[in-house]
Amino acid sequence: YACVMDGDNVICDDFCRDVSILEKYIKEAGKAVYFVGDGKTLCYNTYSGYDNVTPNSIEMPCIAQGACLLAKAEYDAGRAQTHFELSPSYLRLSQAERELKEKTEAQQ
Numbered sequence: 001y002a003c004v005m006d007g008d009n010v011i012c013d014d015f016c017r018d019v020s021i022l023e024k025y026i027k028e029a030g031k032a033v034y035f036v037g038d039g040k041t042l043c044y045n046t047y048s049g050y051d052n053v054t055p056n057s058i059e060m061p062c063i064a065q066g067a068c069l070l071a072k073a074e075y076d077a078g079r080a081q082t083h084f085e086l087s088p089s090y091l092r093l094s095q096a097e098r099e100l101k102e103k104t105e106a107q108q
Helices: 019-028 040-047 063-076 095-107
Strands: 002-006 009-015
Touching: 019 040
Parallel strands: none
Antiparallel strands: 002 009
């Protein structure tokens, strides 16, 4: 599953496709790309040949918590001066976000 986001901007809505759909985004990202969550290993193994794909040791299955721990690790290592330098692009919206979106759309 994937939903590519840049800040609040949805680049690609939630969908189910092969991980190869991310290649164009990763090529054009222009900044470091980190993977967290349950698809981390698959994505990293697929795209580790790109210079901007960066390995990390965060083994959190929860995407949001994994993103927070990764941001803290980058800050602690001195690779980020503030949290504003890090912006997550979620491959998949959280269950709560998907349910809220569904509920909101049903009310319209």
